[in-house]
Amino acid sequence: MALIKIWLLVMLATFxxxxxxxxxxxxxxxxxxxxxxxxxxxxxxGLLYFISVFLAA
Structure with missing residues (x-):
């Protein structure tokens, strides 16, 4: 479901x-x-994921 929301956000921002x-x-x-x-x-x-992994370690 989150992936669909991300694609909808991309499409909305694009148009x-x-x-x-x-x-x-x-x-x-x-x-x-x-x-x-x-x-x-x-x-x-990707940056937010990297930061969260870095802070969790």
Whole structure:
């Protein structure tokens, strides 16, 4: 269930960012915006996991 929520968050952030970029006349391909959010959320989750493992040890 958590994985579905993360993917929904990525999709929502992707479309919101893409729409805002379109509104300010700086359109980017949707795929690049999607990859950006996948990396941001993935790296954040990985960093938080690393910190929690480091502090637990």
């Amino acid at each position: 919101a960012s893409w729409y805002v970029l379109k509104l300010i006349n700086n359109p980017k391909p949707l795929a690049w915006v999607f990859l950006f959010w996948v990396m941001v959320i993935g790296l954040t989750a």
